[in-house]
Amino acid sequence: MxxxxxxxxxxxxxxxxxxxxxxxxxxxxxxxxxxxxxxxxxxxxxxxxxxxxxxxxxxxxxxxxxxxxxxxxxxxxxxxxxxxxxxxxxxxxxxxxxxxxxxxxxxxxxxxxxxxxxxxxxxxxxxxxTYHSCIVTHPDSGITCIEDLLNNSSEITFSFVDPASTSGNLIPRGYLLSVGVDPDTDFKTCMFAGGHDASGLAVKSGNVDAGAIYDIGYNRLIESGAATPDDLIVIWTSDPIxxxxxxxxxxxxxxxxxxxxxxxxxxxxxxxxxxxxxxxxxxxxxxxxxxxxxxxxxxxxxxxxxxxx
Missing domain, CATH: 3.40.190.10 (Periplasmic binding protein-like II)
Structure with a gap:
């Protein structure tokens, strides 16, 4: 790059x-x-x-x-x-x-x-x-901050949203690459969930260790009762989009x-x-x-x- x-x-x-x-x-x-x-x-x-x-x-x-x-x-x-x-x-x-x-x-x-x-x-x-892209994780993942994810990338399963998503792929992928982590080669597995809610719920359920979601989608999951802040822990937030x-x-x-x-x-x-x-x-x-x-x-x-x- x-x-x-x-x-x-x-x-x-x-x-x-x-x-x-x-x-x-x-x-x-x-x-x-x-x-x-x-x-x-x-x-x-x-x-x-x-x-x-x-x-x-x-x-x-x-x-x-x-x-x-x-x-x-x-x-x-x-x-x-x-x-x-x-x-x-x-x-x-x-x-x-x-x-x-x-x-x-x-x-x-x-x-x-x-x-x-x-x-x-x-x-x-x-x-x-504007809005923001977020990376979230779940409490059983052992990830408590973005440094944990970066330092243990080879053990991480990760969910993006869609290849054409801004906050669900482009921005978080750009961030990870900028700090030396290539999601396609450095993560254990990497998937596309198909939607922001689906990405967040994949993290909550433990299907993946961490994932991308936009802040509006995150808040929607919390407000609807589909998840709680304890289920989905925000460890990184982008600059405004x-x-x-x-x-x-x-x-x-x-x-x-x-x-x-x-x-x-x-x-x-x-x-x-x-x-x-x-x-x-x-x-x-x-x-x-x-x-x-x-x-x-x-x-x-x-x-x-x-x-x-």
């Missing part, structure tokens, strides 16, 4: 670059669009990445779907997939028009399917909100893309109950802010440095 890139994007995860990119983000929507899309697309198809149980995801998204149908005057169909790659492929094949991606799966979708980021979670100040984007197909009509963007930005004011329900059950966003692709440039740089792009 390039040592300069590791030094720049390993442990620190390029926080200064993140801040600069957040400031530079805007809602501009350049597109090679088909002018007739807004008139011909009577049904808007939305894809969701697998952060938790698929049936539960669709149930939680219901109020947002109803809100969007009202705001856009269109029928909405929502789909979930078993992995991140399936959502990317669905957009590439024009099977979905809008998708909720993670930062890294979005970068891959932009490269492979010409996806365009339009909004992400924001703060009351109008800034891009920009919240997950909502992206559209690049060839949608520009006016339709703008309407979709505005519908999310307006959600807290136009239907605060929907936003509150969505905030409390999904990504815990207080509001949405307009963005563009540049918000995730540093994620793209890390992905390239690790050979994923």
């Amino acid at each position: 390039n040592k300069t890139l590791v030094k720049r994007f390993g442990i620190g995860v390029a926080l200064a670059m993140l801040v600069a990119l957040c400031v530079a983000s805007s809602g501009c929507l350049d597109s090679k669009a088909k002018p007739s899309d807004e008139e011909t697309v009577g049904t808007l198809k939305i894809g969701l990445i697998p952060t938790e149980d698929q049936i539960e995801m669709l149930k939680k998204f219901g109020p947002v779907q109803e809100y969007l149908e009202t705001e856009l005057g269109m029928k909405i169909e929502t789909f979930t997939a078993t992995d991140y790659t399936s959502v990317i492929e669905a957009m590439r094949a024009d099977k979905i028009d809008v998708a909720f991606f993670g930062p890294f799966s979005y970068v891959l979708a932009a490269e492979q399917a010409e996806a365009e980021a339009i909004v992400t979670g924001g703060t009351e100040a109008g800034d891009v909100a 920009p919240k997950s984007p909502i992206a559209v197909r690049g060839d949608l009509d520009p006016a339709l893309k703008k309407r979709i963007q505005q519908a999310f930005v307006d959600m807290p004011e136009k239907d605060p109950e929907v936003m509150k329900a969505f905030e409390s059950k999904w990504e815990k966003n207080e509001m949405y802010v307009a963005i563009d692709d540049s918000t995730y440039e540093y994620v793209r740089v890390i992905g390239k440095s690790l050979g994923y792009i």
Whole structure:
């Protein structure tokens, strides 16, 4: 691995670059669009990445779907997939028009399917909100701190989330590599659980010694009673990562893309109950802010440095 890139994007995860990119983000929507899309697309198809149980995801998204149908005057169909790659492929094949991606799966979708980021979670100040990647372990593993995991790597069984997950693979993998541990060769075994909840529960059950999970997923397991802080012990937390984007197909009509963007930005004011329900059950966003692709440039740089792009 390039040592300069590791030094720049390993442990620190390029926080200064993140801040600069957040400031530079805007809602501009350049597109090679088909002018007739807004008139011909009577049904808007939305894809969701697998952060938790698929049936539960669709149930939680219901109020947002109803809100969007009202705001856009269109029928909405929502789909979930078993992995991140399936959502990317669905957009590439024009099977979905809008998708909720993670930062890294979005970068891959932009490269492979010409996806365009339009909004992400924001703060009351109008800034891009952030979240964190975590590494967790269970009390019977004998691991009490990150040094225990690093110093005994050959004995460790480890769970990542999905190859295209930011907080469930890219960021924790980049950290481990930056401190001299190659998960694929230095851990006893290494697996992908398929979802954040699944990764956390694999650790809790003792199927693996440690694993990656994002902080929102960790908190969701604790709040639901599926786990306790004694079951899942956080031994490492990343620097801030920009919240997950909502992206559209690049060839949608520009006016339709703008309407979709505005519908999310307006959600807290136009239907605060929907936003509150969505905030409390999904990504815990207080509001949405307009963005563009540049918000995730540093994620793209890390992905390239690790050979994923």
